[in-house]
Amino acid sequence: MVSQQPATRCEPNTGNYTAMPETPSKELADALSAVADKRDKQAFAYLFAYFSPKIKRFGIKQFNSDAQAMELVQETLTSVWRKAHLYNNDKGAATTWVYTVMRNASFDMLRKMKSNKEEHISEDIWPLVEQHANSDYEFSDxxxxxxxxxxxxxxxxxxxxxxxxxxxxxxxxxxxxxxxxxxxxxxxxxxxxxxxxxxxxxxxxxx
Amino acid sequence: MIKHHPSDALLAQYCNASLPASLSVAVAIHLEMCECCHAKVKRLEAQNAELIFAQPQSAIDEELSADAMSLLAAITENDDVDDVYEVQPQTVAITKQYSYQLPRALARIPHSKFMQLGKISRSRIGLEDGALRSSLLHIAAGGEIPEHTHTGFELTLLLDGEFSDEEGDYVAGDFMWLDGRHQHTPITKDGCLCYTVVSSALHFNKGLSKLLNPIGSLIY
The missing domain is CATH 1.10.10.10 (Winged helix-like DNA-binding domain superfamily/Winged helix DNA-binding domain)
Incomplete structure (x- = not known):
């Protein structure tokens, strides 16, 4: 187990992190928006072709199993299709958002393998929606x-x-x-x- | 102001999901209260994403396998979207006098009824996590935890209220990692609620010390 001394200060990171220029960031973000707004299957096919081989490679490293890596591809990309409306391109790159979706799916799969329970607590640990204390949609006056x-x-x-x-x-x-x-x-x-x-x-x- | 934060190593483990669940929950709660650590995490996630997903547009020419094609078709066949996940705030009432709103991260995870001994109340969080146990620990006004040391480690995250020990004062959001080198006697003036994670294996594992130390078995 880790022994981790807490930090007594939180030093903010300086500078903005920007994706490497050669990654097609704009194309990916546009495709996600098209999936969200128009349920655009062609845009999704592009995302699928871009992300699925990489998610599979990550999954093989994570689970040491081809079948489980494919399950991760399925879980992640199904969530991308069904939750694309939660992506907010003002808040970060499309790759970052897909990473968080994949990380959450992978965590839930590992928990399930260990405890044999379907808990899906990843969204408690890493919320995909930033929730604000006073969020409500009621119009008051x-x-x-x-x-x-x-x-x-x-x-x-x-x-x-x-x-x-x-x-x-x-x-x-x-x-x-x-x-x-x-x-x-x-x-x-x-x-x-x-x-x-x-x-x-x-x-x-x-x- | 929050003075105690998770280490950078811990934040990195949180980001790539290599931290045990109960500690991940602790970091998640801290992030709700600490803008600065929250920003660090966002940046780490962007970096992780870059490592795994960066690729020039020109390099995308992998043909999809037949399996992949049928998966693609299966996913897009269903046009439903998943509902936005909004968590309803949960309140815990420890006694008539004390009630607290739980952090978002704990709102859906079950916890047991509070057990009480003097001014100390404890509720176990229903999170299976190997040798780690997580709890909600409440100390009523004027209460203290008798001096104890740690053979494993103890993580204490102050959720609400205040307490102080030999080292100083603590406020909501403070994230305190203690191990065998520390000895402390936390005391609270107005009462406080904490989220704690302890490695149980090494704690009070002898029958006699358990008998002599009922408070030990209550809080761990």
Whole structure:
């Protein structure tokens, strides 16, 4: 077991960490956004081709087994497909986000092998969503509603329609999906993305 | 102000998931309270990601195997998205007088009922983790833990309230790693709640010392 003396100070890192220029950071981030916003299968195929061999190599090192490495590929990339709306490209590179998803999946797999229990505590240890103490989506007064309408105007049309439908016209996500002729999953992902953006906008102003 | 932080080595182990679960939970709680360590972790994760995933665009020409192609198809067949994971705050009431809001990281992990001996109450965290045991430890106002030393190690993370020992005063978020070289008598004026992790194997393992030291078996 480690013996780790605690540090008595926290020395902040200096400088910003930027990805190596040759990594196609922008392409990867755009592809993740396209998966989140449009459930774009072609964009996902690109992510899949980029990440799956690397995740497999990592998995073989981690588990010393081909089958478990493939399970890690499956777990990680399924989460990427289903949770892409949680990625926020203002907060970091797409590679970093996929790394955290993979690290969490790998941790849950190792715990499961050891204790034979499906606990999935990785999200308790490494939350994929940054949660703020006072996060809620309730609109409290008219002034705030007006302000939110202003922020809404800054959202892409597709996301704005979804937020307006659900929050201002009281439609269910299913009704809205039918009206806009898109899958319910798309309504959900657009809504998440929009709320995340709104919250960021408002958080910035309120600080 | 938080004066005691996890070491850089510990943060690195946290980032690449090589730290035992109960200690990972401790670091996660500390990060909720410490912006600075949180920023360090974000940077370490970016570096790890770079090591594993960096590759020039031009080098992507690996043909996907048939297995990979069918996995790709299987994943995208289902259009559902996973719901955002928002944790509801959990409150623990130790006595009528003391109740605390748990950190996010502990909100979903089960813990046992509090057992009480004098001013000390302890609840075991339901986390299987080899020889490591983790607990919520509450000391009521004016309480202290009799002098003890550590043969293994003890991690104490102050969640709420304050306490002090021979070394000084501690505030919520302070992350204290103690081992055999330390001897201390924590005492609290107004009461405090801590998250503790101890390596149990070496602690109070003789029958007699256990008998003589009921408080030892309560807090560990």
């Amino acid at each position: 008219h002034l705030e509603t007006q302000q939110i309408k202003n922020y809404l105007d800054k959202l892409p049309q597709a996301q704005r329609d979804v937020v307006k439908g659900v929050y201002f016209q009281d439609m269910s996500q299913e009704q809205l999906a039918e009206q806009l002729n898109i899958p319910v999953g798309t309504v959900k992902s657009r809504l998440r993305l929009a709320l995340q953006k709104l919250r960021n906008e408002m958080g910035d102003r309120h600080d």
